Amino acid sequence: xxxxxxxxxxxxxxxxxxxxxxxxxxxxxxxxxxxxxxxxxxxxxxxxxxxxxxxxxxxxxxxxxxxxxxxxxxxxxxxxxxxxxxxxxxxxxxxxxxxxxxxxxxxxxxxxxxxxxxxxxxxxxxxxxxxxxxxxxxxxxxxxxxxxxxxxxxxxxxxxxxxxxxxxxxxxxxxxxxxxxxxxxxxxxxxxxxxxxxxxxxxxxxxxxxxxxxxxxxxxxxxxxxxxxxxxxxxxxxxxxxxxxxxxxxxxxxxxxxxxxxxxxxxxxxxxxxxxxxxxxxxxxxxxxxxxxxxxxxxxxxxxxxxxxxx
Amino acid sequence: xxxxxxxxxxxxxxxxxxxxxxxxxxxxxxxxxxxxxxxxxxxxxxxxxxxxxxxxxxxxxxxxxxxxxxxxxxxxxxxxxxxxxxxxxxxxxxxxxxxxxxxxxxxxxxxxxxxxxxxxxxxxxxxxxxxxxxxxxxxxxxxxxxxxxxxxxxxxxxxxxxxxxxxxxxxxxxxxxxxxxxxxxxxxxxxxxxxxxxxxxxxxxxxxxxxxxxxxxxxxxxxxxxxxxxxxxxxxxxxxxxxx
Numbered sequence: 001x002x003x004x005x006x007x008x009x010x011x012x013x014x015x016x017x018x019x020x021x022x023x024x025x026x027x028x029x030x031x032x033x034x035x036x037x038x039x040x041x042x043x044x045x046x047x048x049x050x051x052x053x054x055x056x057x058x059x060x061x062x063x064x065x066x067x068x069x070x071x072x073x074x075x076x077x078x079x080x081x082x083x084x085x086x087x088x089x090x091x092x093x094x095x096x097x098x099x100x101x102x103x104x105x106x107x108x109x110x111x112x113x114x115x116x117x118x119x120x121x122x123x124x125x126x127x128x129x130x131x132x133x134x135x136x137x138x139x140x141x142x143x144x145x146x147x148x149x150x151x152x153x154x155x156x157x158x159x160x161x162x163x164x165x166x167x168x169x170x171x172x173x174x175x176x177x178x179x180x181x182x183x184x185x186x187x188x189x190x191x192x193x194x195x196x197x198x199x200x201x202x203x204x205x206x207x208x209x210x211x212x213x214x215x216x217x218x219x220x221x222x223x224x225x226x227x228x229x230x231x232x233x234x235x236x237x238x239x240x241x242x243x244x245x246x247x248x249x250x251x252x253x254x255x256x257x258x259x260x261x262x263x264x265x266x267x268x269x270x271x272x273x274x275x276x277x278x279x280x281x282x283x284x285x286x287x288x289x290x291x292x293x294x295x296x297x298x299x300x301x302x303x304x305x306x307x308x309x310x311x
Numbered sequence: 312x313x314x315x316x317x318x319x320x321x322x323x324x325x326x327x328x329x330x331x332x333x334x335x336x337x338x339x340x341x342x343x344x345x346x347x348x349x350x351x352x353x354x355x356x357x358x359x360x361x362x363x364x365x366x367x368x369x370x371x372x373x374x375x376x377x378x379x380x381x382x383x384x385x386x387x388x389x390x391x392x393x394x395x396x397x398x399x400x401x402x403x404x405x406x407x408x409x410x411x412x413x414x415x416x417x418x419x420x421x422x423x424x425x426x427x428x429x430x431x432x433x434x435x436x437x438x439x440x441x442x443x444x445x446x447x448x449x450x451x452x453x454x455x456x457x458x459x460x461x462x463x464x465x466x467x468x469x470x471x472x473x474x475x476x477x478x479x480x481x482x483x484x485x486x487x488x489x490x491x492x493x494x495x496x497x498x499x500x501x502x503x504x505x506x507x508x509x510x511x512x513x514x515x516x517x518x519x520x521x522x523x524x525x526x527x528x529x530x531x532x533x534x535x536x537x538x539x540x541x542x543x544x545x546x547x548x549x550x551x552x553x554x555x
Contacts, residue, residue, distance in 0.1 A: 050398050051391055052551040066398040077395055084387045085326065092325035099318040100396030148392060 001027055001061050001155040001187050008047050010040070010054035018042045018054065019211040025156070025189045030200030032219070036299050040211040041191040045079060045160050060156065070101045076149030077158040081141045081165065082144040086134025090125050090144050091116060093133055097148050138165025146174070156187040156236040163194055175201050199223075199291040209299045217221065223289045231262040231270050234283035237284045241279055245270070315397055315406030319380070323414055329379065332372045333418050340365050348433040354440045358514040361426040362453035366512060367486070369422065370460045373415035375474070376465030380407040382474030390552050400548050408465045408540060415461030419454040445514055452510040456532070463536050467522045473514040482539040507531040
């Protein structure tokens with residue numbers, strides 16, 4: 001399923017939370033949706049699904065969400081961690097959602113109940129399926145939300161911060177789950193502020209700041225374009241090494257006592273040069289370009305809520 | 312619509328509060344019937360016991376069940392997954408109102424049936440009462456009025472996004488405002504929404520001393536319900552789906 005968002009705009013009390021956003025989520029790929037706090041990620045997802053009203057439109061294989069014959073069989077979404085009645089059990093919550101046509105096999109007979117039990121197993125909640133969901137931890141609530149999203153065996157997933165509250169095993173499990181879903185031809189749009197995790201997960205990234213589109217491109221392209229690879233060196237001969245590197249065209253920053261940050265040449269050039277001139281090196285490290293660095297560079301001016309300098 | 316009714320049925324039956332309300336209504340009827348043990352009853356007495364005596368309690372329980380249809384959804388944020396399943400808001404409102412009305416009517420019929428059965432065992436009455444059409448008319452209308460109150464509460468729940476406020480509003484309306492208005496209006500009070508329903512459920516039109524039932528009695532409450540539902544549909548269609 002291809003998801004096309006065009007001109008999404010939403011205002012709250014005269015303040016534009018989402019400002020003319022357009023992007024496409026392709027099938028078979030995980031598209032990361034990143035932005036600073038208050039950038040409008042959650043509002044955008046809600047706009048796409050018609051939960052909040054605004055301008056613009058989102059088409060799911062050419063049709064708006066409300067025109068899909070059985071939307072939950074097409075799109076699975078997790079927008080809130082705790083969208084359940086606290087006194088209803090996890091199993092009853094999913095059985096109720098299954099009645100909305102989420103469960104495959106036509107939602108008749110025992111098939112939906114079996115699907116519910118399968119999903120409770122899949123997300124690891126089977127042992128607590130009969131307990132009121134109000135007592136669930138954040139991670140358990142996330143797992144219940146994911147089970148709800150997967151209930152209809154959808155062709156696309158829209159997930160808002162699904163890794164929040166998951167332990168490291170849970171995050172790794174989620175990554176595998178979403179990668180497998182995309183590998184099976186599904187489209188995944190996932191928002192997260194865990195950029196290291198996003199770098200492992202996403203094929204494509206949509207970056208927004210203050211409701212506006214800042215980037216919409218493959219992850220590798222964004223990271224490679226935004227930030228150059230750097231070499232970190234610690235050496236008692238740092239001054240001499242910096243002089244020797246100057247003719248090579250490398251950009252050398254003295255980032256501390258006996259410490260250099262070099263860009264423009266690789267670690268092998270720096271290492272070979274030090275070896276030839278018999279300079280001592282205590283550390284020679286390559287710092288790879290990261291999504292975090294690219295993100296920080298892109299959103300420097302798009303941060304809605306920034307921390308102050310100190311207490 | 313079938314999926315929506317099935318969804319609502321699952322939603323209601325998985326909530327302890329709904330089950331408790333239904334059990335409370337039936338238990339109240341049965342306990343009150345014990346007071347009639349051994350007494351002879353005519354058709355009017357039967358109707359009093361199985362329909363009229365408990366009507367206010369049933370309306371109140373129905374109001375609570377109806378108000379939860381939207382009140383709980385907004386309070387606990389489940390309105391979002393619900394709207395993901397049923398994105399056409401007018402249809403969702405219609406389905407929830409219909410489900411609340413059906414649940415209210417079914418609950419009232421169940422309570423009346425249980426009460427009927429206990430009275431049969433405990434009291435003395437002639438079998439020919441069963442041939443009196445006014446008995447069945449009162450039973451049917453009594454149950455329908457409970458369903459209509461549940462539907463009205465569902466509409467008010469969509470308007471106010473709450474559970475408590477619709478119940479309080481309906482209790483004030485039916486329990487204080489209309490009796491006060493009836494004291495002023497006299498016979499014309501039979502055209503007030505709740506009192507008109509009381510008239511319909513009565514064994515005879517004069518039973519509650521509000522004047523004879525007429526064609527208007529049957530349409531006053533449905534007209535109020537329609538006005539509330541139109542307003543609820545307009546507001547619900549424009550409102551963002553956020554939790555309260």
